[in-house]
Amino acid sequence: MLVNFKRVTTLVSFIRRCSTLSKSLPELTKDRYPNIKRGDYAELNQNHLDYFHGLLGQNRVLSDPSDCEMYNIDFIKGVRGYSQCVLKPQTTEEVSKILSFCNQHRLAVCPQGGNTGLVGGSVPVFDEIVLSTSLMNNIISIDNISGVVVCEAGCILESLDDVLREKGLMMPLDLGAKGSCNIGGNVSTNAGGLRLLRYGNLHGSVLGIEAVKANGDVIDCLSTLKKDNTGYHLKHLFIGSEGTLGIVTKVAVHGPSKPKSLNLALLGLHSFENILQTYERAKNDLSEILSSCEMMDERSLDVVTSHLKLKSPIGDFPFYMVVETSGSNEKHDEEKLNAFLEGVMSEGIVADGTVTNEPGKMRAIWDLRERITEGLLHDGYLFKYDISLPIKEFYSLVPKMKERLGSDASRVSGYGHIGDGNIHLNISVPEFSPDILKKVEPYVYELTSTYKGSISAEHGVGFRKPPYIHYSKSENAISLMKDLKKMMDPNGILNPYKVLPS
Amino acid sequence: MVRVLVGVKRVIDYAVKIRVKPDKMGVVTDGVKHSMNPFDEIAVEEAVRMKEKKVASEIIAVSCGPPQSQEVIRTALAMGVDKGIHVEVSGSEYETLQPIHVSKILAKIAQKENVDLIIVGKQAIDDDSNQTAQMTAAVLNWPQATFASKVEKGDKELTVTREVDGGLETIKCKIPAVISADLRLNEPRYATLPNIMKAKKKPITKMTPQDLGVDISPRIKILSVEDPPVRQAGVILPDVDSLVTKLKEGGHIP
Numbered sequence: 072m073l074v075n076f077k078r079v080t081t082l083v084s085f086i087r088r089c090s091t092l093s094k095s096l097p098e099l100t101k102d103r104y105p106n107i108k109r110g111d112y113a114e115l116n117q118n119h120l121d122y123f124h125g126l127l128g129q130n131r132v133l134s135d136p137s138d139c140e141m142y143n144i145d146f147i148k149g150v151r152g153y154s155q156c157v158l159k160p161q162t163t164e165e166v167s168k169i170l171s172f173c174n175q176h177r178l179a180v181c182p183q184g185g186n187t188g189l190v191g192g193s194v195p196v197f198d199e200i201v202l203s204t205s206l207m208n209n210i211i212s213i214d215n216i217s218g219v220v221v222c223e224a225g226c227i228l229e230s231l232d233d234v235l236r237e238k239g240l241m242m243p244l245d246l247g248a249k250g251s252c253n254i255g256g257n258v259s260t261n262a263g264g265l266r267l268l269r270y271g272n273l274h275g276s277v278l279g280i281e282a283v284k285a286n287g288d289v290i291d292c293l294s295t296l297k298k299d300n301t302g303y304h305l306k307h308l309f310i311g312s313e314g315t316l317g318i319v320t321k322v323a324v325h326g327p328s329k330p331k332s333l334n335l336a337l338l339g340l341h342s343f344e345n346i347l348q349t350y351e352r353a354k355n356d357l358s359e360i361l362s363s364c365e366m367m368d369e370r371s372l373d374v375v376t377s378h379l380k381l382k383s384p385i386g387d388f389p390f391y392m393v394v395e396t397s398g399s400n401e402k403h404d405e406e407k408l409n410a411f412l413e414g415v416m417s418e419g420i421v422a423d424g425t426v427t428n429e430p431g432k433m434r435a436i437w438d439l440r441e442r443i444t445e446g447l448l449h450d451g452y453l454f455k456y457d458i459s460l461p462i463k464e465f466y467s468l469v470p471k472m473k474e475r476l477g478s479d480a481s482r483v484s485g486y487g488h489i490g491d492g493n494i495h496l497n498i499s500v501p502e503f504s505p506d507i508l509k510k511v512e513p514y515v516y517e518l519t520s521t522y523k524g525s526i527s528a529e530h531g532v533g534f535r536k537p538p539y540i541h542y543s544k545s546e547n548a549i550s551l552m553k554d555l556k557k558m559m560d561p562n563g564i565l566n567p568y569k570v571l572p573s
Numbered sequence: 574m575v576r577v578l579v580g581v582k583r584v585i586d587y588a589v590k591i592r593v594k595p596d597k598m599g600v601v602t603d604g605v606k607h608s609m610n611p612f613d614e615i616a617v618e619e620a621v622r623m624k625e626k627k628v629a630s631e632i633i634a635v636s637c638g639p640p641q642s643q644e645v646i647r648t649a650l651a652m653g654v655d656k657g658i659h660v661e662v663s664g665s666e667y668e669t670l671q672p673i674h675v676s677k678i679l680a681k682i683a684q685k686e687n688v689d690l691i692i693v694g695k696q697a698i699d700d701d702s703n704q705t706a707q708m709t710a711a712v713l714n715w716p717q718a719t720f721a722s723k724v725e726k727g728d729k730e731l732t733v734t735r736e737v738d739g740g741l742e743t744i745k746c747k748i749p750a751v752i753s754a755d756l757r758l759n760e761p762r763y764a765t766l767p768n769i770m771k772a773k774k775k776p777i778t779k780m781t782p783q784d785l786g787v788d789i790s791p792r793i794k795i796l797s798v799e800d801p802p803v804r805q806a807g808v809i810l811p812d813v814d815s816l817v818t819k820l821k822e823g824g825h826i827p
């Protein structure tokens with residue numbers, strides 16, 4: 072009766088991950104949002120399919136409705152398109168030929184990576200052809216000295232990270248969706264995540280990009296240099312443009328060194344004020360070894376403890392923080408961390424907590440924070456907001472929305488990247504209702520705007536927020552964006568109905 | 574109330590990928606994250622719960638191993654153990670240290686410290702011996718209750734539920750006794766910050782096997798350590814036709 076400990080724990084986590092929900096399909100986007108009209112695009116016909124079959128073969132063109140289904144529905148099951156064609160190119164050349172063909176025939180295209188996007192940008196609104204990068208997943212090169220990795224857009228973030236870690240390096244970004252999201256999707260959304268605080272955003276760590284424009288032109292800006300000031304910095308146009316200006320096919324990313332020493336603390340706190348004090352202390356006391364600083368309120372933690380049956384290792388508090396340090400010297404880091412923890416505990420800023428450097432325990436603590444997004448799906452329908460606010464106002468939307476919605480909402484919760492001033496506000500309702508939507512939007516954006524925050528901190532604009540982009544960008548800025556879009560994609564075939572207001 | 578002794582071994586963390594040394598004489602341990610053997614954590618948890626229920630009066634944690642073993646003793650102290658004993662064994666001696674040696678050490682300490690109950694993990698996840706509890710009971714001539722998934726203390730005896738092949742067995746045994754903890758005995762707690770701080774002030778006594786009069790000269794010689802056979806990498810095929818072709822090529826189907 073020798074039960075192997077490793078086997079048991081892997082099995083448990085496997086079963087856990089299999090227990091996803093099987094729910095009925097969400098309503099078609101065209102029906103739920105009747106105000107949005109299909110653009111003047113061609114409809115897919117047999118000739119088009121014949122061309123794609125000729126280019127990609129039978130197996131990399133999906134046209135069976137059941138094969139296409141998962142590409143039509145987004146992660147949070149909030150929107151659903153009815154595309155009847157999914158293309159899976161393997162090379163930049165194939166992407167170029169597809170786009171050039173679609174541009175000539177005015178066929179709209181929706182680029183898709185791991186389909187973990189949270190703003191409905193990664194799935195068709197109507198019948199746009201889905202261009203999936205999932206088969207473009209080769210790593211082209213890794214330079215051990217500079218840390219630069221060059222790879223194709225469809226590489227899964229976690230797989231890249233695993234390969235880099237073997238070489239003493241790591242990816243500069245990490246997020247809950249790492250097992251599914253693609254680096255191309257990360258770049259296209261300028262994804263932030265759990266370590267932005269330490270390693271900065273992708274505008275800094277992406278060194279080069281190869282992308283294909285709507286007309287099929289390949290733009291080679293795949294520099295692997297840290298410094299390259301020749302001409303305009305075109306790569307930034309593709310970072311965060313959510314597939315509306317071009318399709319990213321290759322990426323060069325700067326991977327920092329993998330830390331030799333890691334520590335993780337989970338803290339319980341009595342008030343949001345205490346979170347601010349703790350964050351300030353963490354910045355000062357831990358400075359260069361601080362690698363993540365996250366917060367969650369009790370209702371967010373409840374999502375993973377009640378729906379996903381995870382266990383919190385500490386008692387119940389209104390607020391929690393996850394503080395991570397990474398460095399190169401265990402003794403040094405532990406000494407700093409202990410001094411910090413002793414300080415905040417003895418001053419009563421932190422009520423309770425735990426700290427560990429054991430990988431299994433660190434994973435368990437991270438799961439409490441990272442699996443909130445997944446757990447929230449069990450609540451029913453979600454109104455999800457991803458908002459940047461001045462740090463003092465970080466939490467202010469949560470009580471305001473709670474009060475406004477009263478019993479309409481089954482849960483109003485807030486968690487996120489306190490170190491980056493980015494909160495994820497989630498309003499759970501048993502099911503979608505236009506009346507509740509009207510209570511929430513645009514109020515939540517107006518409120519954000521009065522605090523001078525951003526209505527999209529890291530998830531992007533996608534399908535959900537174009538009408539509200541003006542809350543965070545001036546008229547002239549939006550008009551310049553439109554000019555750029557017109558210049559780069561005159562027929563508007565790339566990811567229509569997304570990002571820019573009509 | 575009983576006095577409890579728990580064994581805590583420092584092992585490579587279960588989440589770490591194990592690598593065999595190039596000379597095949599052991600596994601790489603330098604710079605590799607170590608933690609308390611998970612089954613020992615369960616043993617510690619059980620002892621601490623006994624103390625919380627006022628069944629136990631004092632808990633002592635013992636670790637045999639190199640100086641870094643004190644880290645797992647500290648963890649045990651932070652979980653609620655009262656004092657630690659570090660029996661220092663390092664270098665080549667540690668590589669050949671086996672349950673036969675550890676059980677004698679535990680037995681000696683149990684006698685010296687007047688303990689009534691020894692709880693150890695059912696096995697250590699590094700060399701999977703599953704012998705220490707049994708041998709310790711033999712050395713002391715105490716009853717043993719192995720693979721425990723539930724422990725209840727009566728007046729002068731224990732009722733222990735054991736995980737055996739095909740089900741659960743419930744036994745009674747007299748105290749003093751040796752228990753080995755199975756996976757489902759309990760779910761170990763995380764040390765809380767106040768307890769981690771308090772643990773820094775709890776005492777750890779250092780001694781050697783010689784101090785205890787235990788001979789740890791090797792009984793075995795390691796001939797070689799090998800990686801398990803590598804599984805061939807899988808391939809993802811685009812469709813059923815190519816799957817059938819592949820299966821035919823490999824001679825798996827006619």
Ligand SMILES: Cc1cc2nc3c(=O)[nH]c(=O)nc-3n(C[C@H](O)[C@H](O)[C@H](O)COP(=O)(O)OP(=O)(O)OC[C@H]3O[C@@H](n4cnc5c(N)ncnc54)[C@H](O)[C@@H]3O)c2cc1C
Nearest residue numbers: 274275294296297298299300301302303304305307547551
């Ligand atoms: C001793 C010395 C050391 C240097 N070391 C470095 C170094 O380590 N790294 C480095 O990168 N450079 C270095 N430089 C170059 C130079 O200092 C930098 O390029 C600096 O950023 C230029 O700033 P400036 O205000 O002098 O700009 P200027 O020289 O006045 O202008 C530079 C360019 O920017 C344009 N420009 C200036 N202001 C504006 C504005 N507000 N809006 C739009 N366009 C504008 C100008 O038209 C011009 O094309 C060094 C120069 C010297 C003399």
Ligand SMILES: Cc1cc2nc3c(=O)[nH]c(=O)nc-3n(C[C@H](O)[C@H](O)[C@H](O)COP(=O)(O)OP(=O)(O)OC[C@H]3O[C@@H](n4cnc5c(N)ncnc54)[C@H](O)[C@@H]3O)c2cc1C
Nearest residue numbers: 184185186187188192193247253255256257263264314319
């Ligand atoms: C559990 C969970 C946790 C998350 N946590 C975070 C977080 O902490 N921080 C964060 O920023 N986001 C987070 N997200 C959101 C999401 O994971 C990120 O936006 C991610 O970068 C999307 O990558 P993807 O490959 O899934 O892209 P998709 O969802 O497939 O696409 C996202 C957008 O990019 C476009 N796109 C995709 N690939 C390309 C390409 N090659 N070229 C051009 N356009 C392309 C799509 O058209 C779409 O508009 C989370 C999501 C989940 C489900």
